[in-house]
Amino acid sequence: MAEQIYLVNPTTGKRFRIGGCKLSTTPADEPKFAASRMFADKDLPPLVDLRSMMTAVENQKETNA
Secondary structure: OOOOEEEEOOOOOOEEEEOOOOOOOOOOOOOOOOOOOOOOHHHOOOOOOOHHHOOOOOOOHHHOO
16 A cells, blocks of 8 residues: 655644545536547637636645645
C-alpha cells in the first residue's frame, strides 16, 4: 500500500491528504462528450474567458484533492 502524504497548514495545524478522490454517490445528469468535433478551428473564437462562469475557490479537504 502506498504511503499517505499530507500537507500541513502551519497556522492551523490542519492536515490535507495528497492523492485520492471522493467518488459521487449519484450518477451525473450531464451529457457525455461527443466523439467528434462539432466546429472547425476557423469557426471558433481566438480567445474565451470563462472566469465569470467559475465558482469560488473553496476548501476541498473532503475530496483529498
